Structure formats: C-alpha cells, structure tokens
Amino acid sequence: MESIIGTMVGREREQETLSAFVAASGGRALVLRGDTGVGKSALLDHVAELATGEQHRVIRAAGVEAESELPFAGLHQFLYPLLSYLDRLDEVHRRVFDVVFARSEGTPPSVMTLGIAVLDLLSLAASQKPLLLVLDDGQWLDASSTEVCGFVGRRLTGSSVKLIVGLRAAVRSGFDTAALPELPVTTLSEKASEQLLDMRYPGLDPQIRRLVLDEAQGNPLALLELPPHVRGGRAGRDPEQLPGYTGIPLPQRLQHVYGARIETLDDAVRAELLRGALDGVGAGTAPGRPGGTRYRMLDADEAAACGLLGIDPLNGDFVFRHPLVRSTVVQMATPNERRAAHAVLAQVHREDLERRAMHLAASTVDPDEQVAAVLEAAADSATRRGGAVAAVAWLTRAAELSESHEERSRRFGSAAFIAGHAGQLDRAQRLVGSDTAFGQGHSPASVVASAYVALYEDGDVRSSQRQVLGAIESMRAAGVREPDEMLTRLVNLLLAINQYASDETSWVRTHELFGSLGDLVPFMSRIYQDAWGxxxxxxxxxxxxxERAFAGLRDLEPWDVTRLCTTAYHVDTLSQYRPHLQRTVDREVETGAASVGMTMLHLIMLDQMAVGEWDEAERTGQRCLELTTSHRNALFAHHTRAYLGLLAAMRGQVERARELQAAVDAWARPRGVGFLTQIADAIGTTAALSEGDYEAAYLHAIGITPPGTFTPYAHQASRTLLDLVEAALHTGRAEQARAHALAAQEADLPEISPRLALITYGALAMTATDPAEADAMYDRAENHPAAAVFPFEHARIRLAHGIRLRHTQGRKAARLSLTLATETFERLGAPTWSERARAELRATGAATLASSAHIAALTWQERRIADLAAGGLTNKEIGERMHLSPRTVSSHLYRVFPKLGITSRAALRDALGKIPGEQSV
Structure with a gap:
C-alpha cells in the first residue's frame, strides 16, 4: 500500500533485502510476515516488478479464505500456467499430476511424491527463463497446497526458481512450521508515516493529520484509509473526541471504516459483494483454478466509487482492494444472507463438483439426501486427488445431512476409513464413535476413547450414550465384583453424556443400572449422579x-476438581471453589488436559456471571471460545457460545444474544444436546425480559418447563424460576405465576442452593396476594446471606419490591428499593434494566439517584485486607503481611466485594473512600 502513489516510502531495508533476493543466483524461498495492512502486498508487487525487470517469469497466486478447504486450490494457481510442460515430464510424474488435476484416476500421491513432481515441473519451466512464484495471503492457502509449497520451498537450492510468500502475522498457517527464511514487515517510522500521509493527502487539516498519525501507528493501510473517514465523520467536532478509536485494535478500526462504506451500499450491491467474497474473488489478479472460474461481480460501480473495489487490469473484472474488505463484507452479512449467497454460488458452479459441494454444504441446514450425495461425490473426487482432509470433512458433513440412519452410518464409516489411511487416527476414532454402527464389541478402553471424542468433539450424545451403556452392562454381565478404574471412567463419562443429553428416559435407565452396580459406583460419582441430572x-x-469431597483436594486429579466444581455450580456454591479453578486453569490449558481447561474456563465464566463480574466473564468467554475453536471442539465451542449468549442477554445486547442463541440451537437441537437447547431457550427468555417483551419471554420460559412444575432432568427448569414468574405476572397470568412460586416452595428449592432460596422467596413475594406474606418474603429474599452474591437476581427482586411499595405504600416508601436496584443494574452494566428501574424511580418523584449510603460493615480483618488490596498488593503479599494463606485472603475479598457493591479489585479504592468518616490507607 506504500506504493499506491508510485513510490515506496520508508522501505529501504526491505527493498535492499528483496533486491538481493532477486539478484541472487540459484533458487531460494522467503516469507514476508506482518500485520494486516502493513504493506506485504506492496512489497510483493515490488519484488514482482524487480523480477520482471531481471527477465524472470512471474507467476502469482493468492490464498483466499473461501477456498481454504478446497484441496490443491492454491497449488492449481501456480501450476495451471505451466500445464504445457507436463508432456515433457517422465511418465511417473505425469501420472501424479493427472491424478491431482483430476484428469485420471489413480493412487493419491504423498506430499513427498507430489513435491518431487512439482520440483521437476518447476525446474523444467525455469530452464528457459528464471521463475518467481509469488504467493499473497498464504495463511489462507489450503492445507494440501501449503504442505507441498513448504516441501518445495526447502528444496529450491540449485534451481532457477524462487518462492516468496506473504503471511498475516496474527493468523496461524501451515507455513509456520515450514522452516523457510523470514523477513518481518514492520510498521513505518514516524518520519515515513508523515511522508506517506502528506504525499497522499497534501494540505490535510493539522488536527486530523495528527489524529491519523497517532491512530495509524505506522500502518500504511490505515494512513491511506483513515483520513476520509475521520474528515467525513468530524461534523465540527474536535478530532481527538471522535468516538470509536481509542483502545480498539487497528484491524477492527479499519473494518469499521470499510463497514461504514458497505452500509451505504444498495442491498443488491451488498449481495453482489457477498457472493464475490464467499467465492474467493481475490484482492489482486490471481487466476481461478482450472475447471471453473470465480464469480464475476457485476453492477458494482457503487462499491468501486467508494473505494471498496478496484479493477483487474488484465480482464477488467472487479476485485476487492484489500483482503480486509472481503472479510468485512462476510462478517457484516447475516447467517441467512450468507446461506443465500452460498446457494447462488452452488448453482453458478454446478459444473465444478468440489466448489458446488463446498457452497451446498454452507447453504444447507436440514438433512438433505441430494446435498449429501453431492458432498460424497466431491469427497470421492478429493480422495482420488490426494485431498484426504477435505474428503473427511465433506463425508462427515454428508453424514450429518443424511436422511436415513443407514446412509449416515455408511458415510461416517467411509470418513473414518479415509481418515485412518491419512494418518488422522484421532479423527478416525472420533468418526467411529459418532455413529451406533461402530464400536460394538470393542474393549471398554476403546469405548471410553471413542465415546469421549464423539461427545466432546462432535456432540453426538445418542451414539456415545449407547456405546457406554452397552460397555457398562457388558462389564456387569462379565462379573465385575470389585471397584474398577475402567468402570469408573465409563460411569463418569455416561453421567457427562446424560448431562448434555438432558433426557429423562436415559437418566432413569442410568439410575436403574447404577442401582444394580451398588458399591461399584464410587461415592463421588454418586454426587455427580444426583446433581447433574x-x-x-x-x-x-x-x-x-x-464440601466434604473438597476436603481431600490434595488427592484429587484435575478432572475430579472440574467435576466437583461442575456439581457446585448446579447447587450454586461455585464461588467458594473458584480459587481452585483459577490456580489450575492456565496449567491445564497450556500443558495439561486442554478439555479440562476448557471446562474450568466455563465454570470461571459462570461464577463471574453470577457474582456480577460481567466484563471479566466476557473476557473469559472469548478466551474459551478461541481455545475451543482452535482445538476444533465443537461441543465446548457451542457451549461457550451459549454462555456468551446468556451474558449478552443479561446485558441487554439482544441482537448479539439472539444470533448466538440461533447458532447454538441450530447445532444442538438436531443432535439432541438438551443441555444446550435449554440454555438457548434461557437466552431467549432473558433477552425478551431485557427488552420488556414479556409475552415472548413467557413463551420461551414455558418451553423449558410448564408453570406449576419443574420438568425432570431439565437443569434450566429451576434456574429460570424467577424469569417465568416475572413473565407470567407481566402478561396477566397471575395464577400461573403463583402456581410456579408455590411449586418451588413445595419442592424445597431453598434447601438445595442459596440462589434457589433467593429466587424462591422473591417469586413468592412477587406473587403473594396477602400483603403480610409479601412483606415477609421480600424481607427474606433481600436479607438472605446469598443476596449479595447474586446481584442480578437481587436487583430484580428489589425492583419488583419497589414497584409494589409505590403502589401500596406510596412513592417515598419505594425510593430506597428502587435506588438500590438502579445502582446495581448500573454497576452490572445492564442498561435496559437500569432504565426500567430509573423510570420507576422517577415515578416516585426522585429527580436524581439518591446515594444508597448503605455499605455493609466490614470486619476489622476484611477492612485491613481491602485496604492492602486497594494499595496494589497481591493476595500472597497480603497473606505474608497478615500471616494468612493466599486462599484465606481470596475468600475474604469475595465477601468484601458484595459488601462494598463492587465486582473488581480495581474499584476497591473508590469504594473504600466512600465509607463515611474513614480514609483508605
């Protein structure tokens, strides 16, 4: 991008290196690695110009994310212009290329075999004229092509072939382990940044110029793209006060710039851009793969006029000016818009089997035998050409879309067969465990492995459940009489499967089976059995x-800690065990059991949500989502999305909540993962309550459990007690609301968990017709020891109490409850709830929020610990000073935070300073 005006600016070091690269005798490879927009493409253009001037033949290719699953799509770009040399190769190498280019059938070549054939072809092509291969956006190259390019790049010495690859620093790729020499592409210096900006935008307003320089931080793309955005959005304001810049990573800011332009486009033009983006229309002039051309964007002059598209000088087609434009177009589209675009592209590429299959797979949600058949045919084609990774993926998707059990089993079997032959043993085992036709007669250890993988990586609760039940019953029939480690693993795995399935029939069968096993089921497994179901x-x-089990913590493995903490979550006592998780999670994520680490992050996030640390919960959730997706753990990824959706709903981020809800539900419901579909319904309930759409909230809530009862083995049935009651009351269903509150009382929910006690008393208070009962129940709820630990529920109960007081005892009587509720909602970051509470407070005649002046008294020890923590000391340092263990310090701080009405350590000093008559040390 530095060369957009014809002159390279600030790249003297890189130019010198690239000149030496081109001038050097013999073949070699080089990787340019840098951040988005830093100028890698401009440098690749520069090296191509240098090579052309030195009479090299230049062949260019570009990796595009939309083609990253098409086997050899990238390699085709490099080799297609050289097909005329194939006839001059020996017969062995010709056969290799015939298979790869689908010109004949045969045994798929190994990476080494294909790599040697490619080296032979390149050497032949370079015998007349030196050859330079230029690859931009190599991080998006398909895995098959990346392996071959890495193999070739390490073996160019002695040839007349050079390879140069541009990689985005923040994206992992197969080139990371290719061991090719690298040239880091860094940001421009301050002087070069000023020079580039002044050349492109002479006479820029000094204030805007300074803002752009500060925000761009030497990124050339930002220097070129930000000025019109800032100038256009200034509207007479001081540029330093323009929103949306400080603290936002630069690529996101650039996406905002492109997004603002995209939003101005006509719907038809946006749809055209989306089709082009999803089909891999490149940022430059990279040719399409043989056998089919990329989508041609038409009638897109409006997008070109606002700087989103350029014109390919070779064929006059529209192309995206930068890969970031392409990705922004895709990210801004809704799931339905993306599916519709994929459906159009599937028709466009109806003669290109693999591309058609790729787009059909992305456009289809429900089982469809015709689509499954196309995917299977594409997998066969990929297999013949050595694209095993793509073949396994397409066969798996074909199995998911199969309409009959027989076809599903057959396709899963084929996928497992190919994965095994490709050396993907874990993947093969996962596939074997994902269907009931496999795994029968295997050893218990095999069943544990295959069912575990089937559950956590594929979400297949049905087949894994049957496998494990069968294995346990087989062990019982075989006469197991003593506690057995393998039996314990099967028992705990079955309990985990049942938890995710949330199916009453399966749980009843499990209880019967465990009853027959007697003491063979460990006491800790009995705890899980009672809580998880x-x-x-x-x-x-x-x-x-x-609590008794945790007393033996030193003897517990990490997975035991995780299971016990999961149990604590079900009975709402997780906070007291969270320090165990926080001490262990990083170790497990980095060097231990990653799946255990994922569950630990889930539990930490849940507790952060419960106690009101919502910003921290968001960060934990995003970290967990990155981890689960990088490990391709589909169940945990959707589990994480479910919690992120619930958090978004609580915060009033309704659009995001519903998008996550839809994604989770669409994945979980066909698989029968009731645990997640219930959370999806809870997201819908909470989002509707946040909006004040009580009818929708009620309909979502009764989808979890009918009023007046708690559906067996539905874990959200009791957790959404307050939601159902509130929704029923606001929609005139007082009788149903009361029945549900009484059902909670009759079920002794207050005896099960502190949170259930809080919301049961709140529900009884809200639905009481007797004023004395209402007052008593509100008092029990608001003064319950757990009230401060669950601030969101506490604030909702206070809001309801304040509304009742205003109607029954007058405006003045309601102000304190409404003030406290409003303050809590504000602190949590729940704007829709805080606005509702503010509206009620205004109705009492209060012009502004009154200060609560109600800070629970701290003990001397709590105050001393709080003072030291506010002064910046760590828990360990505080413990050393006060002769306490760090764990004891942490426990004290957990009690201090709700008393002070805060949720983070950073807020301690301000909160302590508000206590009358005292000063923080």
Missing part, C-alpha cells in the same frame, strides 16, 4: 457432600 428432586444435601 435432576437437582430439584435429588439435589438436597449435595452442597455439603461437595
């Missing part, structure tokens, strides 16, 4: 049993 009917006393 139906906590309403089996959860009494579980909290105490978890």
């Amino acid at each position: 139906d906590v309403v009917r089996r959860g009494a006393g579980v909290g105490e049993r978890v």
Whole structure:
C-alpha cells in the first residue's frame, strides 16, 4: 500500500533485502510476515516488478479464505500456467499430476511424491527463463497446497526458481512450521508515516493529520484509509473526541471504516459483494483454478466509487482492494444472507463438483439426501486427488445431512476409513464413535476413547450414550465384583453424556443400572449422579457432600476438581471453589488436559456471571471460545457460545444474544444436546425480559418447563424460576405465576442452593396476594446471606419490591428499593434494566439517584485486607503481611466485594473512600 502513489516510502531495508533476493543466483524461498495492512502486498508487487525487470517469469497466486478447504486450490494457481510442460515430464510424474488435476484416476500421491513432481515441473519451466512464484495471503492457502509449497520451498537450492510468500502475522498457517527464511514487515517510522500521509493527502487539516498519525501507528493501510473517514465523520467536532478509536485494535478500526462504506451500499450491491467474497474473488489478479472460474461481480460501480473495489487490469473484472474488505463484507452479512449467497454460488458452479459441494454444504441446514450425495461425490473426487482432509470433512458433513440412519452410518464409516489411511487416527476414532454402527464389541478402553471424542468433539450424545451403556452392562454381565478404574471412567463419562443429553428416559435407565452396580459406583460419582441430572428432586444435601469431597483436594486429579466444581455450580456454591479453578486453569490449558481447561474456563465464566463480574466473564468467554475453536471442539465451542449468549442477554445486547442463541440451537437441537437447547431457550427468555417483551419471554420460559412444575432432568427448569414468574405476572397470568412460586416452595428449592432460596422467596413475594406474606418474603429474599452474591437476581427482586411499595405504600416508601436496584443494574452494566428501574424511580418523584449510603460493615480483618488490596498488593503479599494463606485472603475479598457493591479489585479504592468518616490507607 506504500506504493499506491508510485513510490515506496520508508522501505529501504526491505527493498535492499528483496533486491538481493532477486539478484541472487540459484533458487531460494522467503516469507514476508506482518500485520494486516502493513504493506506485504506492496512489497510483493515490488519484488514482482524487480523480477520482471531481471527477465524472470512471474507467476502469482493468492490464498483466499473461501477456498481454504478446497484441496490443491492454491497449488492449481501456480501450476495451471505451466500445464504445457507436463508432456515433457517422465511418465511417473505425469501420472501424479493427472491424478491431482483430476484428469485420471489413480493412487493419491504423498506430499513427498507430489513435491518431487512439482520440483521437476518447476525446474523444467525455469530452464528457459528464471521463475518467481509469488504467493499473497498464504495463511489462507489450503492445507494440501501449503504442505507441498513448504516441501518445495526447502528444496529450491540449485534451481532457477524462487518462492516468496506473504503471511498475516496474527493468523496461524501451515507455513509456520515450514522452516523457510523470514523477513518481518514492520510498521513505518514516524518520519515515513508523515511522508506517506502528506504525499497522499497534501494540505490535510493539522488536527486530523495528527489524529491519523497517532491512530495509524505506522500502518500504511490505515494512513491511506483513515483520513476520509475521520474528515467525513468530524461534523465540527474536535478530532481527538471522535468516538470509536481509542483502545480498539487497528484491524477492527479499519473494518469499521470499510463497514461504514458497505452500509451505504444498495442491498443488491451488498449481495453482489457477498457472493464475490464467499467465492474467493481475490484482492489482486490471481487466476481461478482450472475447471471453473470465480464469480464475476457485476453492477458494482457503487462499491468501486467508494473505494471498496478496484479493477483487474488484465480482464477488467472487479476485485476487492484489500483482503480486509472481503472479510468485512462476510462478517457484516447475516447467517441467512450468507446461506443465500452460498446457494447462488452452488448453482453458478454446478459444473465444478468440489466448489458446488463446498457452497451446498454452507447453504444447507436440514438433512438433505441430494446435498449429501453431492458432498460424497466431491469427497470421492478429493480422495482420488490426494485431498484426504477435505474428503473427511465433506463425508462427515454428508453424514450429518443424511436422511436415513443407514446412509449416515455408511458415510461416517467411509470418513473414518479415509481418515485412518491419512494418518488422522484421532479423527478416525472420533468418526467411529459418532455413529451406533461402530464400536460394538470393542474393549471398554476403546469405548471410553471413542465415546469421549464423539461427545466432546462432535456432540453426538445418542451414539456415545449407547456405546457406554452397552460397555457398562457388558462389564456387569462379565462379573465385575470389585471397584474398577475402567468402570469408573465409563460411569463418569455416561453421567457427562446424560448431562448434555438432558433426557429423562436415559437418566432413569442410568439410575436403574447404577442401582444394580451398588458399591461399584464410587461415592463421588454418586454426587455427580444426583446433581447433574435432576437437582430439584435429588439435589438436597449435595452442597455439603461437595464440601466434604473438597476436603481431600490434595488427592484429587484435575478432572475430579472440574467435576466437583461442575456439581457446585448446579447447587450454586461455585464461588467458594473458584480459587481452585483459577490456580489450575492456565496449567491445564497450556500443558495439561486442554478439555479440562476448557471446562474450568466455563465454570470461571459462570461464577463471574453470577457474582456480577460481567466484563471479566466476557473476557473469559472469548478466551474459551478461541481455545475451543482452535482445538476444533465443537461441543465446548457451542457451549461457550451459549454462555456468551446468556451474558449478552443479561446485558441487554439482544441482537448479539439472539444470533448466538440461533447458532447454538441450530447445532444442538438436531443432535439432541438438551443441555444446550435449554440454555438457548434461557437466552431467549432473558433477552425478551431485557427488552420488556414479556409475552415472548413467557413463551420461551414455558418451553423449558410448564408453570406449576419443574420438568425432570431439565437443569434450566429451576434456574429460570424467577424469569417465568416475572413473565407470567407481566402478561396477566397471575395464577400461573403463583402456581410456579408455590411449586418451588413445595419442592424445597431453598434447601438445595442459596440462589434457589433467593429466587424462591422473591417469586413468592412477587406473587403473594396477602400483603403480610409479601412483606415477609421480600424481607427474606433481600436479607438472605446469598443476596449479595447474586446481584442480578437481587436487583430484580428489589425492583419488583419497589414497584409494589409505590403502589401500596406510596412513592417515598419505594425510593430506597428502587435506588438500590438502579445502582446495581448500573454497576452490572445492564442498561435496559437500569432504565426500567430509573423510570420507576422517577415515578416516585426522585429527580436524581439518591446515594444508597448503605455499605455493609466490614470486619476489622476484611477492612485491613481491602485496604492492602486497594494499595496494589497481591493476595500472597497480603497473606505474608497478615500471616494468612493466599486462599484465606481470596475468600475474604469475595465477601468484601458484595459488601462494598463492587465486582473488581480495581474499584476497591473508590469504594473504600466512600465509607463515611474513614480514609483508605
């Protein structure tokens, strides 16, 4: 981008290196690695110009994300212009290329075999004229092509072939382990940045010029793209006060710039851009793969006029000016818009089997045998050409879209067969465990492995459940009489599967089976059995049993800690065990059991949500989502999205919540993952309550459980008690609301968990017709020891109480409850709830928020710990000073935060300073 005006600016070091690269005798490879927009493409253009001037033949290719699953799509770009040399190769190498280019059938070549054939072809092509291969956006190259390019790049010495690759620093790629020499492409110096900006935008307003320089931080793309955006958005304001810049990563800011332009386009033009982006229309002039051309964007002059598109000088087609434009177009589209675009592209490429299959797979949601057949045919084609990775993926997708069990089983079997032959043993085992036709007669260890992978990586609760049940029953029939480690693993895995399935029939069968096993089921597994299934009917006393189990913590493995903390979550005592998780999670994520680390992050996030640390919960959730997606753990990824959706709904981010809800539900419901579909329904309930759409909230809530009862083995049935009651009351269903509150009381929910006690008393108070009962129940709820630990529910109960007081005892009586509720909603970051509370407060005649002046008293020890923490000391340092363990310090701080009405350590000093008559040390 530095050379957009014809002159390279600030790249003397890189130009010198590239000149030496081109001038050097013999073949070699080089990787340019840098951030988005830093100028890698401009440098690749420069090296291509240098090579052309030195009479090299230049062949260019570009990796595009939309083609990253098409086997050899990138390699085709390099080799297609050289097909005329194939006839001059020996017969062995010709056969290799015939298979790869689908010109004949044969045994797929290995990477080494294909790599040697490519080296032979390149050497032949370079015998008349030196050859330079230029690859931009190599991080998006398909895996098959990346392996071959890496193999070739390490073996160019002695040839007349050079390879140069541009990689985006923040994106992982197969080139990361290719061991090719690298040239880092850094940002421009301050002087060069000023020079580039002044050349492109002479006479720029000094204030805007300074703002652009500060925001761009030497990124050439930002220097070229930000000025019109800032100038256009100034509207008479001081540029330093322009929103949306400080603290936002530069690529996101650039996406905002492109996004603002995209939003101005006509719907038809946006749809055209989306089709081009999804079909891999490049940022430059990279040719399409043989056998089919890329989509041609038409009638897109409006997009070109606003700087989103350029014109390919070779064929006059529209191309995206930068890969970031392409990705922004895709990110801004809705799932339905993307599916519609894929459907159009599938028709466009109806003669190109693999491209058609790729787009059909992305456009189809429900089972469709015709689509499954196309995917299977594409997998066969990929297999013949050595594209095993793509073949396994397409066969798996074909199995998912199969309409009959027989076809599903057959296709999963084919996928497993190919994965095994490709050396993907874990993937093969995962595929074998994902269908009931496989795994029968295997050893218990094999069943544990295959069912575990089937559950956590594919979300297949049905087949994994049957496999494990069968294995346990086989062990019982075989006469197991003593506690057995393998039996324990099967038992705990079955409990985990049942938790995700949330199916009453399966749980009943499990209880019967475990009953017949007697003491062969360990006591800790019995705890999980009671908490993970139906906590309403089996959860009494579980909290105490978890506490006793944690007393032997030193003897527990990390997965035992995780299971016990999961149990603590079900009975709402997780906060007291969170330090165990936080001490362990990084170790497990980095060097231990990654899946255990993922569950630990889930649990930490859940507790952060419960106690009101919502910003921290968002960060934990995003970290977990990155981890789960990088490990391709589909179940945990959607589990994380479910919690992120619930958090977004609580915060009033309704659009995001519903998008996540739809994604989770679409994945989980066909698989029968009831645990996640219930959370999806809870997201819908909470989002509707945030909006004040009580009818929708009620309909979502009764999808979890009918009023007046708690559906067995539905973990969200009791957790959404307050939601259903509120929604029913606001829609005139007072009788149903009261029945549900009484059902909670009759089920002894307050005896199961502190949170259930809080919301049961709140529900009884809200639905009481007797004023004395209402007052008593509000008092029990608002003064419950757990009230401060669950601030969101506490604030909702206070809001309801304040509304009732205003109607029954007058405006003045309601002000304190409404003030406290409003303050809590404000602190949590729940704007729709805080506005509702503010509106009620205004109705009492209060012009502004009154200060609560109600800070719970701290003990001397709590105050001393709080003072030291506010002064910046760590828990360990505080413990050393006060002769306490760090764990004791942490426990004290957990009690201090709700008393002070805060959720983070950073807020301690301000909160302590508000206590009358005292000064923080």
